[in-house]
Amino acid sequence: MARGKFWNEELETLPGERLKALQLKSLQEELLWAYQRSPYYRREWDRAGVKPSEVKSLADLAKFPFIDKKTQRDTQGVGSFLGELAAVPEEEVVFVSTSSGSTGVPTLSPFTAQDFDEFQETEARWFWQAGVRPNDRYVHALNFALYVGGPDVIGAQRTGALCIWVGAVPSDRLLFVLKTYQPTAIWASPSYIIALGEKALQSGLDPKKDLSINKIFVAGEMGGSIDATRRAITDIWGAELFDFYGLSDIFGACAAQCECHDGLHIAEEHIYVETIDLKSDELLTNGERGELVFTTLRKKARPIIRFRTGDIGRIDRSPCQCGRTHGRIYVDGRKDDMFIVSAVNVYPSDIEYVIRALPEISNEYTIRIFEEKFTCKYEVTVENVSGKAGAEVRDLVINALKARIGVKPAIVNVQPNGTLERSSHKAKRVIDERRETIAKIQGENI
Ligand SMILES: [Zn+2]
Numbered sequence: 001m002a003r004g005k006f007w008n009e010e011l012e013t014l015p016g017e018r019l020k021a022l023q024l025k026s027l028q029e030e031l032l033w034a035y036q037r038s039p040y041y042r043r044e045w046d047r048a049g050v051k052p053s054e055v056k057s058l059a060d061l062a063k064f065p066f067i068d069k070k071t072q073r074d075t076q077g078v079g080s081f082l083g084e085l086a087a088v089p090e091e092e093v094v095f096v097s098t099s100s101g102s103t104g105v106p107t108l109s110p111f112t113a114q115d116f117d118e119f120q121e122t123e124a125r126w127f128w129q130a131g132v133r134p135n136d137r138y139v140h141a142l143n144f145a146l147y148v149g150g151p152d153v154i155g156a157q158r159t160g161a162l163c164i165w166v167g168a169v170p171s172d173r174l175l176f177v178l179k180t181y182q183p184t185a186i187w188a189s190p191s192y193i194i195a196l197g198e199k200a201l202q203s204g205l206d207p208k209k210d211l212s213i214n215k216i217f218v219a220g221e222m223g224g225s226i227d228a229t230r231r232a233i234t235d236i237w238g239a240e241l242f243d244f245y246g247l248s249d250i251f252g253a254c255a256a257q258c259e260c261h262d263g264l265h266i267a268e269e270h271i272y273v274e275t276i277d278l279k280s281d282e283l284l285t286n287g288e289r290g291e292l293v294f295t296t297l298r299k300k301a302r303p304i305i306r307f308r309t310g311d312i313g314r315i316d317r318s319p320c321q322c323g324r325t326h327g328r329i330y331v332d333g334r335k336d337d338m339f340i341v342s343a344v345n346v347y348p349s350d351i352e353y354v355i356r357a358l359p360e361i362s363n364e365y366t367i368r369i370f371e372e373k374f375t376c377k378y379e380v381t382v383e384n385v386s387g388k389a390g391a392e393v394r395d396l397v398i399n400a401l402k403a404r405i406g407v408k409p410a411i412v413n414v415q416p417n418g419t420l421e422r423s424s425h426k427a428k429r430v431i432d433e434r435r436e437t438i439a440k441i442q443g444e445n446i
Pocket residue numbers: 258259260265320321322323324
């Protein structure tokens with residue numbers, strides 16, 4: 001089949017009403033599948049007094065209880081290896097990934113053969129949407145060990161591109177691959193792609209001139225949708241940057257930017273998105289900012305019904321310039337990472353925005369959240385790359401943070417360039433000492 005701009009034109013441009021009708025039909029089937037086959041959903045929905053047969057509109061889903069990471073951890077291994085949320089016997093499962101474990105015990109995510117095939121079909125659509133074609137050479141520089149982002153390379157391969165399965169290798173080796181094979185596209189985390197570009201420059205290699213990368217995919221951190229971070233990456237690489245958003249519980253990438261770079265299209269035939277109020281859990285209307293709640297519409301191995309992602313964001317279902325009709329999500333940060341200073345909600349992504357926009361400091365930083373006299377405060381550590389004095393740079397950082405966020409940091413440490421650790425994958429930049437104290441009291445491992 002000859003493809004033009006779209007990977008699957010009919011599906012990607014399905015008119016709003018038809019897309020909704022498709023979602024409702026799939027939702028009814030998914031709920032019934034879950035109720036009939038998953039011990040957890042049957043028990044909890046009976047307890048809540050809700051039945052799949054009562055769902056006559058998408059809004060009716062709001063009657064069903066939420067699940068979250070804790071539900072997954074608590075039900076994992078209960079009754080069977082796959083746990084009580086699973087809706088198929090183990091014989092029908094062909095693949096499991098685990099969550100990255102950034103919060104607590106890693107959880108398993110099972111796929112049937114059909115789930116896995118649809119996962120890769122969706123990934124192929126995202127790569128195609130970003131302009132990957134059979135004449136591209138694509139480097140997959142994500143971890144393959146248990147991580148759901150690993151198999152996404154199969155989706156890239158489906159587009160016909162030549163794929164190089166690099167995985168997580170030391171940056172010297174990756175630079176060797178980029179130099180020797182001259183690939184045109186790469187996927188890595190935002191922090192890593194910046195660190196890799198800096199390393200290339202240090203070794204006398206200019207990514208813009210000496211390498212052929214013209215498309216970069218990032219996921220796993222907020223940076224891919226933060227303008228200043230995007231600029232930091234494109235300045236080094238001279239490539240077009242596409243942000244992807246994934247959840248190990250569903251797919252490697254559930255949503256991805258198109259050529260308009262305005263929000264991330266979500267595969268709405270697979271996922272129904274709700275947004276709920278951060279305090280009351282009440283359903284919000286389209287476009288309002290709250291916690292994103294996802295429901296799978298086609299997953300067979302383990303349906304995910306009303307999963308609280310812990311991510312704060314919004315969904316926009318207005319038409320996109322690109323012609324795709326699937327809604328676009330905007331993710332602002334993790335609910336867990338938000339902290340409150342002097343009654344102001346502070347997101348680490350806002351701090352990153354400020355840091356990446358200041359030319360006097362490097363792209364590396366850490367944030368420490370702590371309590372002093374029962375008041376929450378934050379400290380920021382940055383690296384001075386300018387010829388200016390440390391005190392002057394410190395004032396610049398303080399003023400820029402105050403202007404963007406509304407509250408000043410308690411402390412700004414200005415260090416020489418190269419002091420902070422360069423991370424190869426998900427960068428751990430936020431140290432929350434308040435949470436560590438609570439965990440110690442509760443005797444948990446964190
Ligand atoms: Zn679009």
